[in-house]
Amino acid sequence: MQSLLRDDHRADGCGGIDIAITTVLTSRFTTGMRTFGRFADLTFAAFASLVRDIVGLRFPTREAIDQAWFMVTVTVLPAVLVSIPFGVIVSVQVGSLTTQIGATSIAGAAGGLGVIRQGAPIVTALLLGGAAGSAIAADLGARTVRDEIDAMRVMGIDPIRRLAAPRLAAMLVVAPLLCSLVIFMGLIAGYVVNVGFQDGTPGSYLASFGSFASTADLVVALVKAEIFGVIVVLVACQRGFEATSGPRGVANAVNASVVVGVISAFVVNVLATQLVSMFLPQRLG
Numbered sequence: 065m066q067s068l069l070r071d072d073h074r075a076d077g078c079g080g081i082d083i084a085i086t087t088v089l090t091s092r093f094t095t096g097m098r099t100f101g102r103f104a105d106l107t108f109a110a111f112a113s114l115v116r117d118i119v120g121l122r123f124p125t126r127e128a129i130d131q132a133w134f135m136v137t138v139t140v141l142p143a144v145l146v147s148i149p150f151g152v153i154v155s156v157q158v159g160s161l162t163t164q165i166g167a168t169s170i171a172g173a174a175g176g177l178g179v180i181r182q183g184a185p186i187v188t189a190l191l192l193g194g195a196a197g198s199a200i201a202a203d204l205g206a207r208t209v210r211d212e213i214d215a216m217r218v219m220g221i222d223p224i225r226r227l228a229a230p231r232l233a234a235m236l237v238v239a240p241l242l243c244s245l246v247i248f249m250g251l252i253a254g255y256v257v258n259v260g261f262q263d264g265t266p267g268s269y270l271a272s273f274g275s276f277a278s279t280a281d282l283v284v285a286l287v288k289a290e291i292f293g294v295i296v297v298l299v300a301c302q303r304g305f306e307a308t309s310g311p312r313g314v315a316n317a318v319n320a321s322v323v324v325g326v327i328s329a330f331v332v333n334v335l336a337t338q339l340v341s342m343f344l345p346q347r348l349g
Contacts, residue, residue, distance in 0.1 A: 151253030204304025239293030
């Protein structure tokens with residue numbers, strides 16, 4: 065009898081744990097879907113405000129220029145410092161592999177395509193999320209906890225139109241430029257390493273790169289950078305507008321904006337890579 069009671073007690077305990085886990089997972093899923101819904105609303109409102117103000121000639125150009133310049137100042141130097149060692153690493157790994165299999169003639173194509181197709185957009189997403197996105201979340205979060213956002217609403221000023229739309233416009237301009245800089249520096253670094261330290265020839269490197277790379281690869285990289293930039297800036301704006309609990313809440317908003325923005329960009333990159341592989345397969349030029 066005591067054994068049966070113990071078995072019933074264990075069964076009740078396991079059932080309680082299962083119910084608790086299910087409740088937590090359901091709550092997390094519901095919270096996540098609500099957050100995604102607010103993000104979708106913010107995205108639609110920001111793009112609608114941007115288009116409406118540009119068409120109506122009421123767009124705050126000065127604010128957008130200031131935000132674009134700020135993004136440039138906080139991302140250009142890190143982009144150079146990251147893209148050079150990234151290009152070197154790709155060139156060293158690719159050069160070592162092609163030398164072992166006797167295919168040194170395609171080192172330029174392999175290294176260059178790696179930088180253009182994957183390296184540059186990912187580096188751009190990391191820089192925009194870690195530098196620009198965190199700064200935007202901190203700025204808007206500080207305004208939120210000081211009740212400046214609520215004061216704007218009381219005065220009839222839409223915070224999304226006044227604050228989010230200019231930052232979105234600035235990101236749409238800065239993201240492809242930053243990606244282009246990363247591509248250029250990465251390719252230059254790979255070329256220098258291959259020709260100067262791996263006994264490659266300039267003609268072979270450039271010929272193989274020109275045979276495999278195409279304009280479509282560059283366009284795809286720039287489009288991916290645009291998408292990543294939009295995700296990063298809108299996630300940062302959402303987290304900033306929803307910051308609570310004083311300075312601690314601002315810090316949590318900044319941390320969440322960086323993590324969520326970068327992870328979302330990575331997930332989108334996986335989907336975009338699969339779609340590109342399906343509809344734009346690699347071809348020899």
